[in-house]
Amino acid sequence: MFPAWLTRRTGNLLGFIACAGLMSYALFCQYGLHLVPCPLCILQRVSVIAAGVLFLAAYLQNPGDRGARVYGVLIDVAALGGIVVASRHIWVIAQPPGTVAECGASLDYMMDVLPLHEVLAKVFAGSGECAKIDWMFLGLNMPTWVLMCLVGVGLWGVLVNWFAPAALAKK
Numbered sequence: 001m002f003p004a005w006l007t008r009r010t011g012n013l014l015g016f017i018a019c020a021g022l023m024s025y026a027l028f029c030q031y032g033l034h035l036v037p038c039p040l041c042i043l044q045r046v047s048v049i050a051a052g053v054l055f056l057a058a059y060l061q062n063p064g065d066r067g068a069r070v071y072g073v074l075i076d077v078a079a080l081g082g083i084v085v086a087s088r089h090i091w092v093i094a095q096p097p098g099t100v101a102e103c104g105a106s107l108d109y110m111m112d113v114l115p116l117h118e119v120l121a122k123v124f125a126g127s128g129e130c131a132k133i134d135w136m137f138l139g140l141n142m143p144t145w146v147l148m149c150l151v152g153v154g155l156w157g158v159l160v161n162w163f164a165p166a167a168l169a170k171k
Helices: 008-031 039-061 065-094 107-113 116-125 142-163
Strands: none
Touching (some): 008 065, 008 142, 107 116
């Protein structure tokens, strides 16, 4: 089922590299293309970073079968969180003009003055900046691409941590 070179450890390294690539592109868009991320974009980034850190930890620790399965589940939980946020972001974008609330306070300001549960409630409500489409590729907006990438990351996390061989067979 797997190529001979693909072990659990190699798969986790590849998952980390994929997450690092996603974050690198997000930072390029922010600083190179001058696209300002909205609060929902920031939460999607947190999910990608969490999955990447878990892939890196699984690579470095190289756990046994039981530990690898735990890492697979944790990676899926991180990816699922981002999938939920990206889905909500896509829904906010799809709303008719004028039905989404105007732009509100920045995420940094809300984190400073509000309890976490209120910040999350305001962020998930979406705002004008979350409904704005600044970037498209092949007819799809950034949250749609992030959702597809997180589905892939989540599937990869389970595939390599549940089904890939632990190490190359010794000859």
